[in-house]
Amino acid sequence: MDFEYDLIVIGAGPGGYVGAIRASQLGLKVAVIEKDKAGGVCLNIGCIPSKSLIHQAEVFRSVEDLEKMGAQVDLKNFDYSAVQGESRKAADALSKGVKFLLKKNKIDYIEGTAKITGPHQVTVNGDRNINTASILIAAGSRPRELPGFEFDGKTIMNSTDALMMTDLPKSMIILGAGAIGCEFAHILSAFGVEIQLVEMLDHILPAEDADTAQILARSFKKRKIKMYPGAKASAPTRKEKIISLEIEDKKGKQNIEAETLLVVVGRVPNTEEIGLENVGIETDRGFIPVGDYYRTVVESIYAVGDVVDSPLLAHVATKEAEIAVEAIAGRGHEKRIDPTLIPSAVYTEPEVAGFGFTEEEAVKAGHEVSSAIFPYRGAGKSVAIGKTEGQVKITYNPKTREILGARIIGTQATDLVHELLLARSAELLSEDISKMIHAHPTLSEAIMEAARAAEGWAIHV
Amino acid sequence: MAEKMLMLALSPTMEEGTIVSWNKKEGESISSGELVCEVETDKATMDYESLQEGTLLKILVSEGQTAGVEQAIAIIGEEGEDIAGLLKEIESAALSKGESTADQTAGNIESPAAPAAAPAGGEAIDTSGKETGVSVKQAPTSAAASGPSGENRGTPPPAAEGGSAGVGGSAGNGRIKASPLARNMAAEAGIDLSVLSGSGPEGRIVKRDVEEAMKTGLPVRSSATGMGAGMGKAGALSSTGIDEQHIPVSRKRSVIARRLSESKFTAPHYYLTLSVSMESLTESRRILNQRRTAGGESKLSLNAFLMKMTAEAIKHHPIINASWKEEEIHIFGSIDIGLAVALDDGLITPVVRNCGGKGIIQIDQELQELIRKARSGKLQPEEYTGATFSISNLGSYGIEEFTAIINPPASAILAVGAAVKQAVELEDGSIIFDNKMKITLSCDHRVIDGAAGAEFLRSLKDIIEDPLHALI
Numbered sequence: 001m002d003f004e005y006d007l008i009v010i011g012a013g014p015g016g017y018v019g020a021i022r023a024s025q026l027g028l029k030v031a032v033i034e035k036d037k038a039g040g041v042c043l044n045i046g047c048i049p050s051k052s053l054i055h056q057a058e059v060f061r062s063v064e065d066l067e068k069m070g071a072q073v074d075l076k077n078f079d080y081s082a083v084q085g086e087s088r089k090a091a092d093a094l095s096k097g098v099k100f101l102l103k104k105n106k107i108d109y110i111e112g113t114a115k116i117t118g119p120h121q122v123t124v125n126g127d128r129n130i131n132t133a134s135i136l137i138a139a140g141s142r143p144r145e146l147p148g149f150e151f152d153g154k155t156i157m158n159s160t161d162a163l164m165m166t167d168l169p170k171s172m173i174i175l176g177a178g179a180i181g182c183e184f185a186h187i188l189s190a191f192g193v194e195i196q197l198v199e200m201l202d203h204i205l206p207a208e209d210a211d212t213a214q215i216l217a218r219s220f221k222k223r224k225i226k227m228y229p230g231a232k233a234s235a236p237t238r239k240e241k242i243i244s245l246e247i248e249d250k251k252g253k254q255n256i257e258a259e260t261l262l263v264v265v266g267r268v269p270n271t272e273e274i275g276l277e278n279v280g281i282e283t284d285r286g287f288i289p290v291g292d293y294y295r296t297v298v299e300s301i302y303a304v305g306d307v308v309d310s311p312l313l314a315h316v317a318t319k320e321a322e323i324a325v326e327a328i329a330g331r332g333h334e335k336r337i338d339p340t341l342i343p344s345a346v347y348t349e350p351e352v353a354g355f356g357f358t359e360e361e362a363v364k365a366g367h368e369v370s371s372a373i374f375p376y377r378g379a380g381k382s383v384a385i386g387k388t389e390g391q392v393k394i395t396y397n398p399k400t401r402e403i404l405g406a407r408i409i410g411t412q413a414t415d416l417v418h419e420l421l422l423a424r425s426a427e428l429l430s431e432d433i434s435k436m437i438h439a440h441p442t443l444s445e446a447i448m449e450a451a452r453a454a455e456g457w458a459i460h461v
Numbered sequence: 462m463a464e465k466m467l468m469l470a471l472s473p474t475m476e477e478g479t480i481v482s483w484n485k486k487e488g489e490s491i492s493s494g495e496l497v498c499e500v501e502t503d504k505a506t507m508d509y510e511s512l513q514e515g516t517l518l519k520i521l522v523s524e525g526q527t528a529g530v531e532q533a534i535a536i537i538g539e540e541g542e543d544i545a546g547l548l549k550e551i552e553s554a555a556l557s558k559g560e561s562t563a564d565q566t567a568g569n570i571e572s573p574a575a576p577a578a579a580p581a582g583g584e585a586i587d588t589s590g591k592e593t594g595v596s597v598k599q600a601p602t603s604a605a606a607s608g609p610s611g612e613n614r615g616t617p618p619p620a621a622e623g624g625s626a627g628v629g630g631s632a633g634n635g636r637i638k639a640s641p642l643a644r645n646m647a648a649e650a651g652i653d654l655s656v657l658s659g660s661g662p663e664g665r666i667v668k669r670d671v672e673e674a675m676k677t678g679l680p681v682r683s684s685a686t687g688m689g690a691g692m693g694k695a696g697a698l699s700s701t702g703i704d705e706q707h708i709p710v711s712r713k714r715s716v717i718a719r720r721l722s723e724s725k726f727t728a729p730h731y732y733l734t735l736s737v738s739m740e741s742l743t744e745s746r747r748i749l750n751q752r753r754t755a756g757g758e759s760k761l762s763l764n765a766f767l768m769k770m771t772a773e774a775i776k777h778h779p780i781i782n783a784s785w786k787e788e789e790i791h792i793f794g795s796i797d798i799g800l801a802v803a804l805d806d807g808l809i810t811p812v813v814r815n816c817g818g819k820g821i822i823q824i825d826q827e828l829q830e831l832i833r834k835a836r837s838g839k840l841q842p843e844e845y846t847g848a849t850f851s852i853s854n855l856g857s858y859g860i861e862e863f864t865a866i867i868n869p870p871a872s873a874i875l876a877v878g879a880a881v882k883q884a885v886e887l888e889d890g891s892i893i894f895d896n897k898m899k900i901t902l903s904c905d906h907r908v909i910d911g912a913a914g915a916e917f918l919r920s921l922k923d924i925i926e927d928p929l930h931a932l933i
Contacts (some may be wrong), residue, residue: 427668
């Protein structure tokens, strides 16, 4: 049977659009169906606009530095809507860029809502049937809503609302201190919003190792961000313009108040309305089960990104899409992402980045574990630029010397982490990094020194 | 005019040498007497100083490779000179000889631990190296030839091939591509990387390949045991907790093995044992050393005493200090005694020259210095070859008596056991406890007849039991 397309991709986020382009490169005839904007959450209401806000927050924070130099900065006409406007410009430019790339690669971009109506058929907006050899589901996810915390877009917000906000509230409670919660705490407190950060688990950034999270917590505390780790919250109550939340932690119950409440407690996969039932795919906690090459139980259907149970990160979706598409094109060699090779990045200041096993996880996984730590302060550059907060931590197997994981907290950590990640993925050892000449003065020297610490001969401690 | 630079015999016993490192690169100029490369000989690492002058045009034997004495290791000449003719000549010489002592021919296998591939059936395989442009046919190495009656039932390990997933993760030039972690783990488990297939990028051997090999076992290259490939398992953990290993034989170990077998199989050994009372010597040594330590001097070793006393006994029986030379028996004029010293990777017998003409203190000083050098691998050939007699002392391990293998060119070796308290019946019927030590003399019967050996041993006993004897 002749199909109209070799591949239909559902969703044009970082999984979908990259998958489509890769498929086109490999000679497949491809269409992408997107119901919202090209680029998905990442480009439009996620990574990109938030990074624009973070950058501007850093600029705003540097007012303090200017004042130290004796300059007086007049903030009278400061207008947050201009800040937000900049972030939209960045998002729109990139979204247009994605459309351009799709066009350049001769991919049909179809606006509409897709539903799978057969192993080889997708229906757009309920009336247009398209047949295809393969289907790649990259439908993404949306913010999780908690019962009693229903989003209203103004006072109880999700991450999209917070990004779209053009006026700053005086105060905000952020429920959930994962990467997104911490980044918003960083941005908004930089612009003067009083932040209270509530986290149910033991420490902020619960996915990161405790030492590292501790350093961020210390930094937040200095910036007067109030944190309530290990706290449960009950449904908010409203009194005129104030939202009140009862939280309970080890110390007992208390009420905290703010003008707004941001709920960032995870995301749910968009798997309910894409017609999985029509082809017999059953979800597991909302996720689509997949095997090697991200293939579902239906041979012609693959799923990648936030709809499958893997870290909800744009770069994970992208890589998974590449793996799936290469398999579809008959060029598959890599079966799955090695989860220990996925970098994570949190764009607070200090930044937090890492990959692989934390010390605790490595012990649980049955590895012999040692860790080597080197403080940022030991690298001359950090002192020169006044960013001495932070450390590099390498977790390794003391016997085989394998690098099991690494965590960096400090300025530019999200860029620095890749040297260590390359080392792990190429199976280099701390010895190799310790002996490589690093330019002076750089923050990368902290990586070299941490590797030397693992070898037992760090110089600057 | 371009000429060959040959592997030189850097020690009297050297038959081949392994290039440890090249101190000169191709294109660099060399003046006479300049250090060109370091060569591991049978017992030490030696500097190779050039006898020639010119520009180093081509290195033929790269680091880690072995070349026989007189084999060309490089070409030296004038810059830009055409050496194609010379290369051809070297190539055809190697071909017509039908053999090459090079362990690893032109392809430079990076892992020095990788033993040579031993082709089965005595068939030569062509491992011509693209890098040097020299094609060398490799004949079966002695390892392969030593299989039971020339039969090697094992399958030959596949020759390393270029290409992405070749065995040994080898790149086109024979270098083994493996991640540092995989190298580490393979070394730990005693796995030869050159037999693994790499599943990493471009055929690189990565952790999972080594893990897989450890789990499933894998064919191992045959080693000097003559066992065919595929018969052993490497890295498989046995229930004893001992990691099964195949240790490549070092140059040193292979020389020791050859020389000892040669001695044991050609010299008809016989052994004479007797007990000597150590009371007198122990007491004299104790008093002497007490005095020395009080004076801030070091203690004299028992071995120095034994060497001196042996030399004195030899003076009365020169035939003990002699060598079988087929046409003649060579009685040496100097008594040069070698003492077997255990090293981590073998053994060596540093020689104290002219023990007959030296006192115990001097012998001890020279001995300690030689032992120090031996342990740090600095002993020079003239310091460990040509012993006219040897002593091996295992007394410190509690060994009561043993027989030793004669160390050529000598014809006898003395094996010294531990001193043990023994009850002895005296002539009057009373019983005393004496400190007895057993010494065993191994003799080459071609040189030393039984009676001669016995008389020497008797003299030695007398001297040890009554040190004054030495003065008479």
